[in-house]
Amino acid sequence: MADPVKALLDRHRVLCQRAVDPLEIAAGLEAHGLTDRTAARFRHRDVFSLAEELYARVPRDGDVLVAPSAADATATGAAPGASGVAEGSGVTGAGTSGPSGASRPSRPSGPSGGLGWALTVLLPGVVGGAALVGVASTGGAVRTAVGAAGGVGFAVALAGSLRRGPLRGTGRMRPGTRAWMGLAFCFLVAYAAYGDGVLGALLDGRPAEGPWPLAPAQLLGLACSVAPAAWCAHLFAVRARRSLAHSRGLADFAAGTRPLLVATVALYMGALTALLTLVGPAFGAPVPAAPAPHGATRPFAPLEEGAGTMGQALPAVALGTLLFVARLLTVHGYPRSAATGLLAAGAAEALALGSVLAGRLPGWEPLARPVGTVVGTWGAGAVPALACGAAALALLARATAVLARASAHAPT
C-alpha cells in the first residue's frame, strides 16, 4: 500500500526542506489548502502532527553546514534579500538614509551604490583648478568675482560628491553634530587657505591689512584629493564587506580589518602627497594679494623658501588625512568621534592664533613665545601640521578600535 505521507512529502519537498521547524511546514500546508479533515486521511489528528511527521522524515539541509561556496552564495544573496524584506516590511518611507545600494537588483554592488559617484567625485578638483587658474590669470574686480564664483562652485561640487557614493554619511546624524562638524571643517579649510599668511603677519607684528595672502597649492591639492578619498573609502568598504562574509567570528573579522584600515589611510596619504607634489610647482608662484607697505611681499607659505615641496605639502597632508579619517568614521556611523576630532584640530589652530594675538597685550608676551618658537624653527606651516597631525593620529586610533567592529559594516 502506498504511503500517503510519502506522496505528500514528495509534493511539498521544497517546503519541507526549507522549513526550520514543524510549524513552518504546517503554515505552508495550510496555505496549500490542507485542513484537519484532510490530515485525517493521513491518519493524523490535525495538521500540526502531520507537519511534525513530515519534519522528522524529510532529509533537511537547513541545519547542516553546506559547502562554503553555497553558503557564501546564500549569504550574499540573502543579504540583499534580507535588507529587501526589512525595507518592505516596515521601512516604507525611508528618508535620507535610504538604501545605500545594497538592494539594487541590477548588479551585486557593494556598499557604494552605482558608478555615478566615480565621476561626481572628480568635480571638486576640476572646479577648484578652474577657479584658481581664473584667479591667477585675471586681475582686479574680475578676480574677486571669479574667486567668489569658484568658491561657490567648489562648495556645491563638494556637497554633491559627499551626497552619493562611498563618502555618503548615514544620514542619521543629529543636527547639533552636523553643525559642529561643518563649522570645524570650514575653519580648518579657511586656516589652510589663509592661516599661514595670517600667522606670519601676526608674528611679524604687522596689523593685518588688506586681503590676506592665499595659499592655492594646498587648497587645490586637497580639492583634487576628493576623488582618491572616495576610491579609498570604496575600497575599504568593499574589502571589509567581503571579509564579513568570510570570517568566522567577531575577533576574526576585527583582526583582518585593522590592517586593512591602516593600509587604506596610508594609500590615501600617498595619493595626496603625489597630488601635492604635482600641483605645487604649477601654482607655487606667489600671487601678490596687495602691495605690502614695506615693499617686501610675504610669500604664501613661508616654508616655500626653505624646505621645498615636501615641507610645503606636510600641513596639507595632515589636514587631508584628518578629513579622510573623519569622513570614514562618519560614513560608518560614528559622527560624534569625527566631529570631536575636527573640533579639536580647529580649536588647536585657533588657540595658536589666539595666543599670538594675546601676546600683543602688555604683560602677556610669554603666551606668544611657544608658537613663535615653533614657527621660527619649522616655519608657519608647522602649526597646522602639528594640530591636524595630532588630531589625525587620535582619530586613526579611534577608527582602528571602532571600524574593526562588524556592526560598523552592517549592510543597511
Place this chain on the structure above:
Amino acid sequence: MRIGLLTDGGYPYASGESRVWCDRLVRGLAQHEFHLYALGAPTPRAGRGPALPPQVARVRTAPAREPRDSRPYGRRDRRRFTTHFRQLADAVCGERNEGGGGGDFAAGLYGLADLARERGGLRSALRSEDAVRALESACRAPGARRGPHVATLSDHLALAERLEHALRPLSLPWYGEEDGLGAVDLCHAAAGGRTALPGLLAKRFFGVSLLVTEYGVPLRAHYLAAEGTPAVRALLAAFHRLLAAEVYRQAAVITPGTTHIRRWQEKCGADRAKLRTVHPGMDADRFAAVGERVDAVTTGGDTADARTLVWVGRVEPTKDLVTLLHAFAEVRRARPEARLRLIAAPGRGPASAAYLAHCGALAARLFPDEARFFSQDSGGADGAAAVGRAAVTFEPLGDGGGLAEAYAAGCVTVLSSVVEGFPVGLVEAMLCGRATVSTDVGAVVEVIGGTGLVVAPRDPRALADACLALLGDPERRARLGAAARARALELFTVDQNLAAFRSLYLELLSRAPVRRDAETVDAEGGPLPFAHPAEAFLPGLWTGRGSTPAWAEPAVGAYAGGGRG
C-alpha cells in the same frame, strides 16, 4: 471607559487588513472613549487625515520609517543592556531544545523595556557591537540548537537588524502616565505578536488589562514571508513564537475570529480558559432586501433563475475556477438547461488577469460557442438577453448594490477555492438566503455549520454531484437557504460582534480595574472619597466634562478629577 486600541497596518490613516473592523468597532461602541495607537501609520499633515468619530480622543502614530539614532549609552547602561539582551538571545537560541534553553525571554524583554523607558531609545544599542557579540555568544553557547550554531557573522548582523525592527515598539514614547498608555483602562490589541507589544508593556508598567483580537495568525504570516539563511529564519521564528507565547500569557482574554485561528493560538501556548471566539461581523442591511424576498427561487419554483449556479468573487488562482468549470461541464451533461454565471470583482495585479484569461480559454474549449464574456461597458437589455442564452458567462461586478443582486441572480452559490481564510463571499450568500455548495478549506465548515453542502477541494466530480443534488431539489434549496440566512444573522452580523466586545470590556474591567493613585488624592494631598465608585466603570460618561443638569451650577474643585466614563 477609555480603551487604548493598538493597531498595526495603520488604522486610522493608512489602509490595512484590520482597518475595516477597527473602524466598525470604534464607530459602533460610541459610548466609550478610544485612544488610538497606530504602529506603522504615517502622521498626516494637519487637516488632511480622514474624519474620525468624536469618541476618538487621541491618536498617536509611529511611522514605519527608521527613526533617528538615539544617544548611545553609558557604561552602566550598556552592561544592563547586555545582560537583558543576552537573556533574550539565550532564550531565542535555546528554544525547543531538548535540554531546555537557558535564559528567560520575559525577563530579557521587560528588562529592555525598562531600560528603553528610562534612558531613551534602544535603537543605537541594538545596532551596536554589544548586541552582535551577545548574539554570537548565545549562538555558540552549549544550550543552543543546531540551527543557530552554524550562524555566520552576516547572519548575526541580519538578525540584529531584524530584532531591532521587531523591538521598535519598546522605544516609542507611548508609555507616559498621563498622555500615553498609562491613561487608558483597557488595551485592545488588533493582532497578536508585535502589535500587542505596547499592550504588554502597559500591563507591566501600569497594570492595564490586555485584550487581544486576532482575525489572522501573525506567526503564520511571518513563516510564509520569511526570507534569509536558515539560521536567521530559525532564530526569528523562535523569537516570534516566544513573543506570541508571552502575549498570550499576559493577555486577559484572547478572541480569535474563527476556530481555525483558535487552533494556532492553542498551539502557541494560549490558555483555553482565556479564548473566546468572536466571529467577524459583516454588514447585513445590504442583503436584507434580497434575503427577505419571497420569489420563485425561494419557494422552490422552476424559473430560469432557478437553474443557475452563481460564483461571485475576485478571480485569483486560489479560487480554482478550473475545477468549477470542469464540474459545471459534468452538471451540464446531466442537466442541459443549467447555467453558470461567474461574476468577477476586479482583480489585483497581473496574475489575476492572466488567470482570468486562462479560465476564459478553458471555458471556450469546454463549452464551444456557449461561453460569453462581458466587460463593464456592455450592458442594457441586450446584455441581459445575451446572458440568458449562454451557458457560461463571465460578468463584471457592478459597483454599489450590485453585490446583492449578483447573489440573487442564481439559486445556488458555489465556492470552489483551495485556499480560504474567512469566506466572506460565502457569508454574503448566506445572508442572501441562498443555498451553497463549497469546498472544505479554511473556516468554511465552521461558517456553514450544516446549512449548505461541503465537498473536498479539487474534486470536480464531487462538486458536480452536490450541485446536481441541489438543482434537482427545490424544497431542499429553500430550506437550506432559510437556515443559512438565520445562521448568518445570528452569528456574523456587526451587532453580535459589537455586543461581544461590549460585554468583554465590562467583564475585563470588573475583574481587574485599574486604580490610579493620582486620582484618589485631591489638590492638598488629602484623600478624596468616592474617587472610584462602582459607577465609574459603567459605559457612558457618568459625570464630568459638561454633563451637569440644567438646574445646577457646574462643580469646581473636588470632582474635577473624578469624571471618568
